[in-house]
Amino acid sequence: MTTYFAIVSREDSPIYEADLSVAGKKDKEETSHLHQFILHASLDIVDERMWDTNNMHIKVVDKFNELFVAAYVTAGRTRLLLLCDTRNEDGSKQFFQEVHELYLKVLLNPFQGVNTPIMTPSFDQRVRNLARKYL
Amino acid sequence: MRPPELKNWLRGIYTPVVQVIPTTDAEAICLKNGLTFAETLRPFCNLRNLNVPIRTAGEHAYRLQDFKIRILNAKNIEQHAVEVAEEQLTQIVSQAAEVATDEGWSKEKQIGELLNMRRDPTPWFTKYQSEFLNALTFSDHEAFDHPVACLLVVPSTDPDPVKTFLDLYSTHNVPTLIREGIADPQLLKHYVLLHDMQSDVTLERAEQVFIEMKSTLGAGSCQLVAINSRKEPEGDSEHVRPDLWGDLCDPAWQRAAHLSHLGIDSPEELRMGKNGAQLTEDDLVTLDSLVKDFTIKVMLPYMENRVVSLNQQVTDTRKGLKNQLKSFWGYRKEKPKSGPEGQDALAGGGHYAYNSPESQLRILADLAFLLRDYELALSHYRLLAADYKADKAWKRFAGVQEAMGLTLFMTDGARREMEICFDSAFQSYSRCASPNGVGQSPVDMGMARYSTRSMLFLSSIFRSHGMFRDATLPLMRASYQESPLRAALLLEQSAYCYLHSQPQLLRKFGFHMVLAGQRYNSCHQRWHAIRAYTTVLGVYCSKGWAYIEEHLHFALGRQVSFIGDLAGSVQYLVKLLGACSHQPAALQATYLREFLYVMQCLSEQGRPGGDMDPAAAAAAAAAGAAAVAAALPAEDLPLPEVNLERIHVHFHDHRSYASPSAVQVGEEVWSQVEAPVVPVAQAGPTWMDGNKATKEVTNTCVAGEEIGVDVELCNRLQVQIEVSQVRLLCAHEGRAEGEPISDYVEVQEEAISLKPGESSLLRLRLRPLREGVLRIQAVQWVLCSVAPGCKRFRQDPPEGARPGDRATPPHKRLVFTVVPPLPRVEAKLEGLPSVMFEGEIHRCILELSNVARPALQNIKLSTTSPGLLCGHCPQELKGAPPGCLEVGAQEEVPPESCGSLERAVVRDPYTGEIVPAAPTSVPFDSVFVFPPGTVLEGEAQLRWPVWIRSGAAGLLALNLVVYYEPQGACPGPIKYRVLRMGAQIQVNPSVRAEAQLSPCRGDLQRHLLNVHLQSLHPSQQFRVRQLSCLRSTRQELWQLAPLSSPDTLELAPGEQKPTPPGGACGVPLTPSSQSRLLFHLTKGREGAAAGASGAASSLHLEPAGSGRGGAEDADEEAAAAMVDMDHWAVVQFLRRAKAQHLADQAAKQRSNSLTRRPSIQAAGPSQEERADREQVELVLVWEVGADGSAGVASPGGERALSVAGPARMGVHFMHSNSLNAEAPLRCVLEGPSPHRCAAACWEARAPTLRLRARGL
Structure with a gap:
């Protein structure tokens, strides 16, 4: 099962990426660039669809082969993207909301820029815990 | 393309086919022009301004303004083999690559450039598409391409033209479709009598034949054409007519097939100059009217009639209540399954002969389509679709659906319905293409092409309506099961659709372009792959998508190197090296290897193999180096990383250091140490000396002395890298043009191997040889002995600093003023x-x-x-x-003698x-x-x-x-x-000694000295060797003597029993033990005791068992064993120790007085009184007992110490207040005898008594 999560800043740079796949069976270096390509391409659709709804969670926006992209747009237009090979609306919604909270906490750090990568190990760990919980 | 244009284009594709059957002689006449007969007619097939009324099944006639027919040789009316067709198509793509390489398509494009792209980015696709559609014609499941009419051509020279005409149409000459019974063999036949004006037969003769022919074959279906009427010789300057035939000619292989069928072997010989060289304008008019007359007067009416009659037939059999009921009950006459079972059955669901009702229906509908009666066509297609579906003839069903979709588009029908039609056509074709289920291999490429065609139509229709985003989906769907090349083309088209949609979906464009690039790559269309990748570099780069950038750069690096542009390839690969630290080691190694390989090739470029003379080899090497430098400026090499912040310059100006540890000591400490010796420095420029301050601040160094620069090299990869020829690059300002720099500076090269993730400090050295100003500019290196790298040092002062600012500390300055040689x-x-x-x-x-x-x-x-x-x-x-x-160990040295x-x-x-x-x-x-x-x-x-x-x-x-x-x-x-020399020594604790004086009970002149010894070292044994009493400040000398009899000192708990003096005062002091020595201290009497010298009286302590105290033995041996308390070094050290001791005491006192509150200040003796007191200064000499044997002297009285090898000795200073201060009041009675008058004595002693009492 493939699960890839990324936070993309409003300048389109990925500021956090995590491969949340269950115990990497696949060779990672083969697919990482494909995941990035899909997520990057889906930004076009996310930017379009986010105006259609009042919710931050805009569900599945894009699909490539068997991979779905679900998205969540924060008020600051930071986009949380989840690449999954299964549709799990409820789980991804919960996941997005919790990660959003975590992200806001990270942003409270005055040394964390909006467009700079999040390197905090605890953030990474918590995101992984959330993924285990909801996805 | 807007919808009308697209409709036009479709009409141009779906046109009735006219088959040509010439005799060999007739073809030979045409070949004088380098053309076959069919080709000769082709420029005139596009008929305009016709205004012909057409009346098919409907009530009202409509008018055709323009019409087009296809004129083909019979031999060419068949579908090409899949492989042949694919080969043709691949060539179109490859040719596009060759043509477009010069036009700069493969340049990296900025985003803005992409968004405002005006010209068609893929001009070759239009050609590819029409070729592709062309390759799919003459299929057995469609009737569009079944020949409608047949032109039979016989030359006028023929002896019996009528017979020839009748013979000509034989099975041998008809196309495969008719022969196999798929197409209707009952064609419209039109007889053309071809007259060659250059032949010896006159036109009159030909006309006679023609009249005869008309009477036999019917006037309407015969025509006489005279060509080749050019009389003047070839090469006449007159004909500058544009070549009408250019693109319209058949491909060479088709033409060859046709000619060989006719028995003409070598078409090359028959070809004479330019196409149509023998044709005059009149001939062209004749040909034009032939086509026009034939189409309007013969073919269109024939088609009309055909439609009407077929329609009647269908109406009879399929329409009306009776027929509908029949089909409702599922009554179907059994299918004429003549084709073989198996693949054909799966794909086509059986073989339908031309005369089967389904085929008739299809022919009717397609004819109606060709005649542009789309309503009629649509109604029949619908009928037919139901039939085929019932038959599970999926290929035919798909064909009908596709035609239905086209018809709906032509009639501007419901868009949704049209979409469904194409969709089901695609699915049905796909089902035929993949017998094991959609998406499973093997895929029948021939069938997959049809599904692609349907999706191409759909996509084109969407695009014509401006619905670019909808147009992408069909293209994507088609690309899944296509061959890599076609998939690449389709993906590229879909990418451009995204770019053209509103709003522009740039990121989608990028993704699809990359997918296309990958496909191009896999089918070895390298140039196209490079074009696709470079186009999107601007979309992705410098955004931080690490894996994407890496993928692009690696793919580009490889592809570009494959097409031979090594320099370009290096540009991409080097970017890879700088940004792949997140990748696993194996991948990094691959990248590095690839990069080094390309660099290696680059440096060897132009170097011929085999042996060369040295000069040529050197020239080739230089050329290679130049090529490398041109491809990759050394500054751009990111490996290894040089940390400019950690540069440290080591040099000697007026200061130099004896050891690296001395460098660590701060400059403040050194300036303190140096202060007494160095001359007072002139004050440097201050802020008031305006322009002086702008002068550049340089370090000073001495010619011939080494300068070292510490540079930190860091390997961010997880791969070991070898860095060789690491050296400093410098410029000497005194150097004249043409002189080699090596005359001025001697530079050393280093080599280092950096482990994964290692950063290493490397000392690079150079030695200036001549005076002048030396600037160290950069560090150079060669990575893995292939790639040269360079990193420039920051020359300008840090930001915000003015020039000449002293903000740069000397160890960061890289500019040196070299002065003439000096001693060092x-x-x-x-x-x-x-x-x-x-x-x-x-x-x-x-x-x-x-x-x-x-x-x-x-x-x-x-x-x-x-x-x-x-x-x-x-x-x-x-x-x-x-x-x-x-x-006595030292002889006297006269003070003026050598260098004291x-x-x-x-x-x-x-x-x-x-x-x-x-x-x-x-x-x-x-x-x-x-x-x-x-x-x-x-x-x-x-x-x-x-x-x-x-x-x-x-x-x-x-x-x-x-x-x-x-x-x-x-x-x-x-x-x-x-x-500057610096050293640090670890000092371990040794012995603590405290002295205490107490009065001696037996003798008033004597004091009892109690020396308390404590060994502080946990493991080392010490031996106390000597005790000396220094001459006091009042120049009094105390004599030391071992205690002769046991004293009755009270023992403190835990103390050892006092060692008996004399015999037992030889003192090995065991680790962590305490001990006590007792002595008599007698005042006065200069020189009375042994061991007394100028400054001190000493007592040599013998180990236990020797049986004698040193003081008693005044022989020379004992004296020599004494440590000389007059030795100047000892004196100096003791003086320092005393000063230290006094300073410590003063400090202690000061701190005590600070902590004590004034009200309870002790009423003890004041400071002056204390200074008054006499102090006894004692020196204890110990030595390190390595083990028992070395330290213990033999009973023979040998000197205990000097025999033991490198003995180590220490001196302890201790002092005690003299007894004068501590003693209680005491009386001294002196007199000649006890019987004398004591009172006098008392009186006499009274002042003394008072004096002493005051000291309490």
Whole structure:
């Protein structure tokens, strides 16, 4: 099962990426660039669809082969993207909301820029815990 | 394309086919023009301004304004084999690559450039698409391409044209479709009599034949055409007619197939010059009217009739209540399944003969479509679709659906329905293409092409409506099951659809372009792959999508190197190296290998294999290096990383360092140490000296002396890399043009191997050889002996600093003023221990050597360490270290003899004058001046003794500065130099000794000295060797004597029993033990006791069992074993220890008085009174007992110490207040005898008594 999560800043740079796949069976270096390509391409659709709804969670926006992209747009237009090979609306919604909270906490750090990568190990760990919980 | 244009285009594709069957002779006539007969007619097939009324099934006639027919040779009316067709299509793509390479398609495009792209980015796709559609014609499941009419061509020279005409249409000459019974063989036949004007048969004769022919074959279906009427010779300047046939000719292989069928072998010989060379304008008009007349007068009416009659037939059999009921009950006449079972059955669901009702229906519908009666066509297609579906003839069903979709588009029907039609066509075709299920292999490429075609139509229709986003989906769907090349083309088209949609979906465009690039790559269309990738670089780069950038750069690097552009490839690969630290080691190794391989190829480019003479080889190597440099400027190489922040420059100006540890000591410490010896520096420029400050600040260094620059190289990869030829790049400002830099600077090269993730500090060295200004500009290296790299140092001052600002510390400055050679001293301390015991005295040898050529003079030493003492004269070097301190070990040295040290001096900090140091003013002498005559010649050495005594336990830092001046006049800015030496010694605890005086009960002149010893070291054994009592400040000398009888001192708990004196005062002091020694201390009587010398009285302590105390034996041996308390070094050290002791006491007192509250200040003796008191100063000499044997002397009375090898000895200073202060009131009765008058004595003693009492 493939699960890839990324936070993309409003300048389109990925500021956090995590491969949340269950115990990497696949060779990672083969697919990482494909995941990035899909997520990057889906930004076009996310930017379009986010105006259609009042919710931050805009569900599945894009699909490539068997991979779905679900998205969540924060008020600051930071986009949380989840690449999954299964549709799990409820789980991804919960996941997005919790990660959003975590992200806001990270942003409270005055040394964390909006467009700079999040390197905090605890953030990474918590995101992984959330993924285990909801996805 | 807007919808009308697209409709036009579709009409141009779906046109009725006219088959041509010429005789061999007729074809030969045409071949005079280099054309077949069919080709000759082709330019006239596009008919305009017809205005022909057409009436099919409907009530009303409609008018055709333009029409087009396809004229083909019978042999070419068949579908090409899949492989042949694919080969043709691949060639179109490859040719596009060749053509477009020059036009700069494959340039990286900025985002703005992409968004505003005006011209068609893929001009070759239009051609590819029409070729692709062309390759799919003459399929058996469609009737669009079934020949409608047949032109039979016979030359006028034929003896019996009528017979020939009738014979001509035989099975041998009809296309495969008819032969196999798929197409209707009952064609419209039209007879053409071809007359060659250049032949010897006259036109009249031909006309006669024609009349005869008309009468036999019918007037309407015959025509006479005369061609080749050009009379004038070839090459006439007149015909400058544009080539009408250009693109319309058949491909060579088709033409060859046709001609060989006719029995004409070598078409090349028949070809004469330009196409249509023998045709005059009149001929062209004739040909044009032939086509026009044939189409309007013969073919269109025929088609009309055909439609009407077929429609009637269908109406009879399929329409009406009766027929509908029939089909409702599923009554179907059995299918004429004549084709083989298996693949055909799966794909086509059976074989339908031309006369089957389904085929008839299809022919009807397609004819209606060709005649543009789309309503009629649509109704029949619908009917047909149901039939095929019931038959499960999926291919035919798909064909019908596709035609239905097209018809709906042509009639502007419901868009949704049209979409569904194409969709089901696609699905049905796909089902045929993949018999094992959609998406499963094997895929029948021939069938997959049809599904692609349907999706292409759908996509084109969407695009014509401006619905670019909807147009992408069909293309994507088609690409899944297509061959890589077609998939790539389709994906590229879909990418451009995204780019054209509103709003522009740039990121989608990028993704699809990359997918297309991948497909191109896999089918070896390298140029297209590169084009696709470079187009999207601008979309992705510098956004931080690491894996994406890496993928693009690696793919590009590889592809570009494959097409031979190594320099371009390097550009991409080098970007890869700088940004792949997140990847696993194996991948990084791959990248590195690829990069190095390309660099290697680049440097070997143009180098022919085999042997070469040296000159040519050198030239080739230089050319290779130039190519490498042009491809990749050395500054751009990211490996290894150079940390510019951690540069450290090591050089000697007037300062130099003896060891790396000396460098670590701060500059403040050194300036303190140097202060007494160096001249007062001129004040530097201040802020008021305006423009002077703008002068560049440089370091000063000496020609011939080495400069070292520490550079940190860091390997961010997880792969080991080899870096060789690491060197500094520098410029010498005095250098004239053409002179090699090696005359000015000598640069050393280093090599290093960096482990994964390692960062290593590398000392790079260079040696300036001539005076001038030297600038160190960069560090250069060669990565893995292939790729040269370079990193420039920051030359300009940091931001915000003005030029000449002193913000840059000297160890960061890279500009040097090189001055002429100067002497330089290197020094080392020989025999310096790394560990000492507290109080230990040690002698080292200071070895000064002048490593440069010029001589030096005026040597001074300066130190701030109290434990360091410079010897007076070289003679002190005699003897082993502890022994040389013993009495008599040193002979007298006349003070004026060779190079003895002058009296210590100290510089007055305020006046700068050198004044003799008074022992009271400074705690110790800090400056030693060598006599003025001391000159150290070039490359000479000087050895000098240095005494070291460790202070308190802990770390002892010794800082020593050697000052010297060059001999003779010194032109440069450096007038003197200093050498800074520093050492650190670990000092371990040794012995603590405390002395206590108490009155002796037996003798009033004597005191009892109680020395309390404690060994502080946990493991080392010490032996107490000697106890000396120094002459007091009142010049009184106390005599020491071992205690002769046991005293009745009370023992404190835990103490050992006092050692009996004499026999037992030889003291091995075991580790961590306590011990006590008792002595008598007697006042006065100069020289009365043994061991008394000028400054002190000493007592040699013998180990237990020797049976005698040192004091009793005044023989020479015992005296020699004594440590000389008059030795100047000992005296100095003791003086320092005493000063230290007093300072400690004063400090303690000060802190006590600060903590104590004034009200309860002790009513003890005041400060002055205390100073008054006499103090007994005692010195304890111990030595380190390595083990039992070395320390214990034999009973024979040998000297205990000097025999033991490198013995180590320490001196302890202790003092005790004299008994004068501590004693209670006491009476001294003196008299000749006890019987004398005592009162007189009492009186006489009264003042003394008073005096003593006051001291209480």
